Amino acid sequence: MEKPPRVQLDRSAWIQAALDTxxxxxxxxxxxxxxxxxxxxxxxxxxxxxxxxxDLLSAVLDTWKEGRIQDIVKQTHPDPSASPAQKIAQIHRVIDIYSTSRNRKGILIELAMREWARRDNATAAIVEEVDAWRLRCAREMFLGCGLPMHEASTRSMLLYAYVFGVSMMIYDRFDADVPRLKDDIRDMIAGGLST
Structure with missing residues (x-):
């Protein structure tokens, strides 16, 4: 009887298994x-x-960091030729993408990273770097719409707090009209931007 072929794993398979765990x-x-x-x-x-x-844990941290930074940069990267209306539409799109996404595994990984960061300084530094990237990218979108630095910073913090918070909440029964609620919140975050 023939032996089954041996499984060949690469480094990324181990990292993915570690992220799942x-x-x-x-x-x-x-x-x-x-x-x-x-x-x-x-x-x-x-x-x-x-x-x-x-070595594996370091690779897990690097993979998570790179993935999170690439994702936020991809979503917020400004188009230099974009009109003011397109810049505002991009902010709305970012709010919608991150507030409607319910990637349970991604949320669990995010929470696990933050729990790990409470006990490990190297992990805390990585989480802080990811947060800084996310906030900076969001702020750049608001700055691109002509807001002053302090207001762009405030709105980027509000956006990040909303997206992060809503991803962890079960809010469907809080208000009978969740789509209206989300539209109202989006308008509060991105309202008053001129086209």
């Missing part, structure tokens, strides 16, 4: 032996790609 169990659940069993490979496969558990 992080979402469900937090950083303490990210252990080499547990991941090996879940992936159906030996621990030797892990050590082919990583020096040790800390």
């Amino acid at each position: 992080l979402a469900n169990e937090g950083v303490t659940g990210v252990r080499v032996e547990v991941l090996s069993k879940r992936l159906g490979v030996t621990k030797g496969s892990f050590y082919w790609h990583f020096k040790d558990r800390q």
